[in-house]
Amino acid sequence: MKYVDEFRDPAKARTLAREIRGLLATIERAHDRPLQIMEVCGGHTHSIFRYGIQQLLPDSVEFVHGPGCPVCVLPMGRVDDCVALAERPEVIFTTFGDAMRVPGSKKSLLKAKAEGADVRMVYSPLDALKLARAHRDREVIFFGLGFETTMPSTALTVLQAKAENIRNFSLFCNHITIIPTIKAILDSPDLQLDGFLGPGHVSMVIGTRPFDFIAAHYRKPITIAGFEPLDVLQSVWMVLKQIAEGRCEVENQYGRIVAESGNAAALDAIQEVFELREFFEWRGLGSIDHSGVRVREAFAEFDAERRFAMPNLKIADPKACQCGEVLKGVIKPHQCKLFGSACTPETPLGSLMVSSEGACAAYYQYGRIDTSGLKKKIAA
Amino acid sequence: MNDRANVVLLTPRRRASLRDTHVTLAHGSGGRAMRNLIEDVFLAAFDNPLLSPLEDQAVLPLAELAAHGDRLAFATDTYVVSPLFFRGGDIGTLAVAGTVNDLAVAGARPLFLSCGVVLEEGLPVETLRRVVASMRRVAAEAGVHIVTGDTKVVERGAADKLFINTAGIGVVPKAVMISAGNARPGDAVIVNGTLGDHGTAILIARAQLALEADVASDCRPLGGLVAAMLDACPDIHCLRDATRGGVATVLNEFAASSQVAIRIDEAALPLREDVKGACEILGLDPLYLANEGKLVAIVPPEAAPRVLAAMRAHPAGRDAAVIGEVGEEPRGIVVLRTGFGGERIVDMLVGEQLPRIC
Numbered sequence: 001m002k003y004v005d006e007f008r009d010p011a012k013a014r015t016l017a018r019e020i021r022g023l024l025a026t027i028e029r030a031h032d033r034p035l036q037i038m039e040v041c042g043g044h045t046h047s048i049f050r051y052g053i054q055q056l057l058p059d060s061v062e063f064v065h066g067p068g069c070p071v072c073v074l075p076m077g078r079v080d081d082c083v084a085l086a087e088r089p090e091v092i093f094t095t096f097g098d099a100m101r102v103p104g105s106k107k108s109l110l111k112a113k114a115e116g117a118d119v120r121m122v123y124s125p126l127d128a129l130k131l132a133r134a135h136r137d138r139e140v141i142f143f144g145l146g147f148e149t150t151m152p153s154t155a156l157t158v159l160q161a162k163a164e165n166i167r168n169f170s171l172f173c174n175h176i177t178i179i180p181t182i183k184a185i186l187d188s189p190d191l192q193l194d195g196f197l198g199p200g201h202v203s204m205v206i207g208t209r210p211f212d213f214i215a216a217h218y219r220k221p222i223t224i225a226g227f228e229p230l231d232v233l234q235s236v237w238m239v240l241k242q243i244a245e246g247r248c249e250v251e252n253q254y255g256r257i258v259a260e261s262g263n264a265a266a267l268d269a270i271q272e273v274f275e276l277r278e279f280f281e282w283r284g285l286g287s288i289d290h291s292g293v294r295v296r297e298a299f300a301e302f303d304a305e306r307r308f309a310m311p312n313l314k315i316a317d318p319k320a321c322q323c324g325e326v327l328k329g330v331i332k333p334h335q336c337k338l339f340g341s342a343c344t345p346e347t348p349l350g351s352l353m354v355s356s357e358g359a360c361a362a363y364y365q366y367g368r369i370d371t372s373g374l375k376k377k378i379a380a
Numbered sequence: 381m382n383d384r385a386n387v388v389l390l391t392p393r394r395r396a397s398l399r400d401t402h403v404t405l406a407h408g409s410g411g412r413a414m415r416n417l418i419e420d421v422f423l424a425a426f427d428n429p430l431l432s433p434l435e436d437q438a439v440l441p442l443a444e445l446a447a448h449g450d451r452l453a454f455a456t457d458t459y460v461v462s463p464l465f466f467r468g469g470d471i472g473t474l475a476v477a478g479t480v481n482d483l484a485v486a487g488a489r490p491l492f493l494s495c496g497v498v499l500e501e502g503l504p505v506e507t508l509r510r511v512v513a514s515m516r517r518v519a520a521e522a523g524v525h526i527v528t529g530d531t532k533v534v535e536r537g538a539a540d541k542l543f544i545n546t547a548g549i550g551v552v553p554k555a556v557m558i559s560a561g562n563a564r565p566g567d568a569v570i571v572n573g574t575l576g577d578h579g580t581a582i583l584i585a586r587a588q589l590a591l592e593a594d595v596a597s598d599c600r601p602l603g604g605l606v607a608a609m610l611d612a613c614p615d616i617h618c619l620r621d622a623t624r625g626g627v628a629t630v631l632n633e634f635a636a637s638s639q640v641a642i643r644i645d646e647a648a649l650p651l652r653e654d655v656k657g658a659c660e661i662l663g664l665d666p667l668y669l670a671n672e673g674k675l676v677a678i679v680p681p682e683a684a685p686r687v688l689a690a691m692r693a694h695p696a697g698r699d700a701a702v703i704g705e706v707g708e709e710p711r712g713i714v715v716l717r718t719g720f721g722g723e724r725i726v727d728m729l730v731g732e733q734l735p736r737i738c
Contacts, residue, residue, distance in 0.1 A: 053722060
């Protein structure tokens, strides 16, 4: 496939892997313990597992799978709110597909649908708006989910609804923002990270400047990375290069998509429709200040939270779940007591087991065999 | 008009004709309306000596069956696809090809099918005729006869337009022993063409996506292809059609039943460019997408070139390819060598494949 295969070239991958091994040899720190690089975004986690990227790398560098899977960090109480909305007889509840399986305290949206709720999978918020136009007698609610990547399309949909004066459309806003969360992780006392792969598609919207504090204040190198396997490998190389040269900067590997200042039109739409919440609850990480957005007063008529009563309860994560430690890279997924026993993709307890971008599901699906043997074979 | 009516009265064996434009509850009531529907729609299309007496059962001659082999293969499947029509096929082509293929992958020669339909009140008769015409065409292509059937009509809303069940009987030739448990280390893994076409065609036909691509379902009967493969190598170890759950699911079934490892090469998978593109956009894996005219075969390594050549010489196997091989460890696991040079496990799917958010 043109413009895709070029970024999956195995010969270039081998060259890059060789370069990375060479760099690692010059980094003294990497001799004592593996360097830990956190990929913030779930899209990277997906690529790393799908293409077997970790196996191309030596043991002295490893990935920590960060909090950037919006489905995975959704707290149970919010899923319960979704279910409560979906179960109202007048409501058509629309959602992205992979949010359907996320467990609430009693059930998932998939289960609510089986029990009779009108839950429909859409591919874009505009599809939800289309449903609202077609079903004037129903209330169509869109489950807005995701980081700055999906925020602009939701914002534009709300603007469109307002322009057309569509009264039976509203948004259940669960959009979250990545920067405060990275900051929370960096402030965590048990942190051992050596560098970051920055989220490429979030950066396409917000630009690279919001990440400056990571380098300036926390002294960690970060590379904004693309999602094809060669993008990921090259970005690892760039982070290691910074470490080897003692630099801490924000570098942009994904220049073909990401501009330093981001996308002004997208940012304007976000700014017009959304405002920061005081705090937002994250699964596994707890409450993080200013990490979520809500619909502004001016668009109150399109805000499901204002229009419908919801349980709005805070449900604690299951006690034995160690999603937080996994998210922060303190433990690996398979080191969690529940991994593969009580918590599996069939019966996920923690949300990291739910989405294919979740670290635990990815480990379970792609990584259960001992990969050390494979690694030797590929290196040889 | 009077003359014609008289002719009908005087020749009672002449088939009844159906004037209704839509299916009503009367068509399922057992009376004249139902008879008209059966004769004018089903019998007119499927006509054969075993069906035309319209008894409550078809009576199959054992001698004819025994001439083909020493064991019967018997399979059933129910078809509820929505929408009814899509590029490359419809529920009728599926209903015949699907059950024929379930028989064929046992190495059986498919011979007879039943056809049970559940019709929703209000279904346009024209729609039913189109579907039945497809069934007739695919049955002829597959060399099977539809010899018995049943019609039910349910109230509007109690079914979605049209459901079809077909059961089929085929005969397995002596010495053919195909089973998911027969894979041996060293064996070659072969597919007969491009993967995921049907699943993609259905996704596009559902029109939920603003995606346009010229992908047609691969729906077709595979009895002829399997016969050609068995001619080339009577000792095919495993054979299964890769319908729901796709090739990944079939390979997992083989690996688990045979307690072997199966390694496949991403670069060797036959994939249409537009299927690849659709999967790329939606975050789907073509290995899990449904096919309706694709099978996975596991054959002894020395027979692989022969089988492959026989497949490529057949219209249903033109794009056949060896996609991997059977190994010993890790047992029960399917491993994919990525085009990028890494490896990953290809597991059974949990639930439905859901598109990723971003």
